[in-house]
Amino acid sequence: MAEKKWMPRWFYQLASPRWCYDITGKLLPLFAWTAVLLLLGGTAWALAFAPADYQQGNSFRIIYIHVPSAILAQSCYMLMAIAGAVGLIWKMKVADMVAKCCAPIGASIAVLALATGAIWGKPTWGAWWVWDARLTSMLILLFLYFGVMALNSAIENKTTAAQSTAVLSLVGLVNIPIIKYSVEWWNTLHQPATFTLTEKPAMPVEMWMPLLIMVLGFYCFFAVAMMLRLRNEIVSRERRSGWVRDMIQTQFR
C-alpha cells in the first residue's frame, strides 16, 4: 500500500550528518553569492538612492542595518528553540548541531542590533541607551543567548548538553512575544514595527524596497554563517567516522 508521504525525502535525509554535509556544500556558494549580491545592492540603494526621511534626515538610514539585524536576532532564537525541540523529541544529531550553531551567531547579531540601535538613538532621542521596553527585552534576548552558550559549554557530554540547552531555549521562548509586542503593550519611545505581514508599510516604496532586500540579504548571510558553522561542527563530531577520514585523506593528500 502506498502510504501518503507527508514529508519530502530530502527533509528527513537532512538528519544524516553526511548527507547534510554534502547538501550544505552544494548550497553554500549559491547562498553566499545571493547574500553578497543582495547586501551590496541593498546597501548601495539604501545609502545612495533611497530618499531621506522628512523628520530624521539621513540619520534614519541606519534602519537598513538595524531592522534586519533585529528581525534576524529573533528568528535565530526561534530556529534555535525549534531545532532544540526537534533534537529533544526525535533525537536527531543534526538538529542538535543546528541549535548549537545558532547561539553564537544569534548573540553577535543581537549585539549588532543593540549597537546600531544605540547609534541611531543618539541623534534621534539624544541618548545612547534608554530603559525602554523594546530595548530591555532585546537585551534580555542577548542574555538568554549568553546563558544558552554558557550551559552548552559547561556540560561535557554532547547529548546531555544539547538536551539541556534545548530545554533552556524553549523556556526562553517566552521572551520572543514580549519583544514583538513590547512597543504595542507599553507606550514607549521606540517606534512601532516597520514591517508587518498584513499591512502595507507606511513608508514609500523607494524606502521599504531596499529594506526588504537587506532583510533577505541578512537571512542569506545567516544561512551562510550557519552552514559554515554546521559543517565545522559535523566534521568535528564525526571525525571518527569513515566518510570524514576518507574525505580528509582525499582532500589533503
Next chain:
Amino acid sequence: MSEGRAGEMFFWGVLKRDLLLSFRRKSDLVNPLIFFLMVASLFPLGVSPEPTFLAEVAPGVIWVAALLATLLSLDGLFRSDFEDGTLEQTLLSPQPLFLVVLAKVFAHWMMTGLALTLLSPLLAVMLFLPAEGMWGLMASLLLGTPTLSLIGAIGAALTVGLRKGGVLISLLVLPLYIPVLIFGTGAAQAAITGLPIAGFLALLGAILVLGLVLAPFAIAAALRISASS
C-alpha cells in the same frame, strides 16, 4: 484509595520531608535571609543614607535583594537529592514527577520566598519606605516570589549534574527573572504614589499561573536529562 487522593498524599509527603530536612540544616534556612538583610543594608552605606532617596529606591532594592537571596538558595534545591541518589529513585518511581517537583518547589518557596516576604516590612522600615507602599510591596512579593522559585528550579534542575552550578544558575535564570522584577517593583512604586496596583498584581498573578502550569514540565524534563548523564 483513589488516584487523586494518593497523589495528594504523595505531594504532602514530599513537602513535609523537604521542610523537615531544611529545618534540620538550619544554615540553609537562615543564610538566604541574612544575605537578604545584608544586601539591602549595603545600599544606604554604599549609595546614600538620605531618607528621601532611600524611600524612592526602597522597592527596587528590596526586590533585587529578594531576587539575589532566592538565587543563592537555588543551588541546593536538587543537589542533596542528586548526590545521595534520592533523585534517581524518584525518577524511577511510578509517581508523576511533576507532583514531586511541585512539592519541592513549594517547600523551597516556603523557606525562601515566604520568609523573605515576612521579613520585608523590617527592611522597608529600615529603608524609610512610606507606610502606604508596605502592602503593595508585600503583596507583590507574595505573588512574585513563587514564580522566582519555579523559574529558578528550572535552572537548578539543568545544572544539578554539574560540579560548579552556582554561577551558571544565575546566568541562566536572571534574564527570566526580569519581567517579575519589573512588575513587582512597579506594584510597590504604584502603591507608594497612591495609584491602583491591581493591574500589576494581576500581571504577576498571570505570570505565576503560567509558571505553575508550564514550569513543572520543564523542571521534570531537565531533571531527567541531568540525571541520565
